[in-house]
Amino acid sequence: MNGGGRNSDARGRRIATKGRPRPASTQAAAPSQDDIGVEARVVAGLLLNAALERRNGLDEALSQPPARALAPVDRAFARAVAMAALRRLGEIDQILDRRLDKAPPEAVRTLLRIALAQTLVLETPAFAAVSTAVKLAERDPKTRPYKNLVNAVLRGVGRDGPGLTTAESNLPDWIAARWKAAYGEATLAALALAGRDEPPTDLSLKPGVDPAAVAEAVEGETLYSGGTGGTVRTGRRGDVATWPGFEDGDWWVQDAAAAAPARLLDVKAGETALDMCAAPGGKTLQLAAAGADVVALDRSAPRLKRLAQNLERTGLTAEVIAVPAEDWDDPRAFDAVLLDAPCTATGTFRRNPEVLRATRPADVAKLADVQHRLLDAAAQRVKPGGRLVYCTCSLEREEGETQVIAFLRRNPAFRTAPADPAAVGAPPEALTPEGWLRILPSMQAERGGLDGFFAAKLERIG
Numbered sequence: 001m002n003g004g005g006r007n008s009d010a011r012g013r014r015i016a017t018k019g020r021p022r023p024a025s026t027q028a029a030a031p032s033q034d035d036i037g038v039e040a041r042v043v044a045g046l047l048l049n050a051a052l053e054r055r056n057g058l059d060e061a062l063s064q065p066p067a068r069a070l071a072p073v074d075r076a077f078a079r080a081v082a083m084a085a086l087r088r089l090g091e092i093d094q095i096l097d098r099r100l101d102k103a104p105p106e107a108v109r110t111l112l113r114i115a116l117a118q119t120l121v122l123e124t125p126a127f128a129a130v131s132t133a134v135k136l137a138e139r140d141p142k143t144r145p146y147k148n149l150v151n152a153v154l155r156g157v158g159r160d161g162p163g164l165t166t167a168e169s170n171l172p173d174w175i176a177a178r179w180k181a182a183y184g185e186a187t188l189a190a191l192a193l194a195g196r197d198e199p200p201t202d203l204s205l206k207p208g209v210d211p212a213a214v215a216e217a218v219e220g221e222t223l224y225s226g227g228t229g230g231t232v233r234t235g236r237r238g239d240v241a242t243w244p245g246f247e248d249g250d251w252w253v254q255d256a257a258a259a260a261p262a263r264l265l266d267v268k269a270g271e272t273a274l275d276m277c278a279a280p281g282g283k284t285l286q287l288a289a290a291g292a293d294v295v296a297l298d299r300s301a302p303r304l305k306r307l308a309q310n311l312e313r314t315g316l317t318a319e320v321i322a323v324p325a326e327d328w329d330d331p332r333a334f335d336a337v338l339l340d341a342p343c344t345a346t347g348t349f350r351r352n353p354e355v356l357r358a359t360r361p362a363d364v365a366k367l368a369d370v371q372h373r374l375l376d377a378a379a380q381r382v383k384p385g386g387r388l389v390y391c392t393c394s395l396e397r398e399e400g401e402t403q404v405i406a407f408l409r410r411n412p413a414f415r416t417a418p419a420d421p422a423a424v425g426a427p428p429e430a431l432t433p434e435g436w437l438r439i440l441p442s443m444q445a446e447r448g449g450l451d452g453f454f455a456a457k458l459e460r461i462g
């Protein structure tokens with residue numbers, strides 16, 4: 001479990017706020033010497049609510065003043081608390097609803113959610129979480145009248161335990177209904193369980209880098225060792241830039257499931273490859289590392305900056321172009337084309353629990369339209385005899401299977417080239433009857449799970 005809470009409290013120093021903007025809810029009183037860790041909890045609440053309100057809300061809020069004003073250790077703690085609250089939001093609310101006769105103001109609910117995320121998920125000592133929550137309640141005129149309620153509810157949970165909760169309550173109803181319809185009741189339950197805890201970190205290795213040596217250096221295990229680069233998994237936390245091998249460019253962070261699509265494309269040294277939605281570049285790095293001559297497109301220049309940094313750090317090369325892929329005015333066709341299309345990203349909910357809150361049902365159809373257009377643009381870039389891998393990190397069939405079925409109907413020059421899960425580091429049960437890969441976060445649960453991914457390899461026969 002993450003010990004951030006303990007670190008934050010044991011540090012025993014006041015968080016400086018002088019001269020820096022503070023969130024509206026804290027403007028009533030300046031923090032005193034007793035306010036150790038309180039500002040970090042305020043920010044945790046802001047991050048949680050930003051994530052619940054809008055897509056990318058958590059990342060945006062992290063880069064803005066109240067969060068930026070915190071010391072790095074406190075910012076990391078605030079983020080960990082907000083993420084824990086997002087992962088277990090349904091369960092936390094079940095616990096609270098049993099103890100509250102009527103709904104409290106939202107600001108009070110936020111305080112309680114943040115406190116329970118600390119005690120139940122991050123194992124922050126109850127005395128620290130309860131006393132900071134009560135202090136927070138005292139500081140804001142809106143929450144002050146509820147100070148005793150906050151104290152009573154949190155002490156009650158500490159005394160009696162949380163009681164029974166259901167992991168499925170952490171999923172928004174419409175998502176749970178979709179996943180049940182697509183994958184069945186047992187898989188839905190397993191998916192919900194997969195989302196409760198922070199997943200391990202996976203590293204994709206450059207070819208020639210020894211997985212066993214990296215695994216030892218980061219206290220991890222080898223998940224896959226192939227000629228085109230292995231995958232190592234570690235439970236290590238903290239800033240990856242400080243880990244052994246990072247500066248040398250031996251590896252980059254990429255979920256084990258996310259490494260499968262580029263392997264599926266199976267590029268050989270000297271082949272030409274197009275990565276159509278490339279940034280921040282995990283798959284571009286894989287294609288370049290396999291020795292292909294890679295063109296990396298993305299419509300987002302800021303995201304391509306990160307791709308360029310990744311290429312530089314790893315000593316790999318690719319031609320990088322900032323352009324919407326459908327508007328790319330260039331006559332070239334390629335041996336291999338990878339389309340890692342923009343999607344709802346619901347398959348990454350273990351790492352990014354906010355995606356489930358920020359995604360709306362209409363987003364699925366909207367993104368499916370974009371994917372349809374990009375797939376047709378991708379098809380035009382494939383040489384006769386060449387390959388196209390289409391993938392998304394979504395669990396929604398409209399962004400996976402349905403796209404490929406419709407694409408194959410529109411494009412009789414393409415057919416499925418069946419995947420071999422073992423060759424690409426995917427679980428055997430990920431193989432669909434059509435020869436595609438449907439990787440679910442509930443797979444390999446005993447080893448720490450996987451992100452959700454769909455990938456299909458299509459070859460151009462005419």
Ligand SMILES: C[S@@+](CC[C@H](N)C(=O)[O-])C[C@H]1O[C@@H](n2cnc3c(N)ncnc32)[C@H](O)[C@@H]1O
Binds near residue numbers: 283
């Ligand atoms: C799933 S992410 C790609 C992740 C990347 N392949 C990797 O492995 O690191 C989707 C990307 O598509 C880009 N994108 C969205 N619409 C696009 C378009 N019309 N043309 C090119 N890129 C686009 C987004 O900017 C985003 O970087």
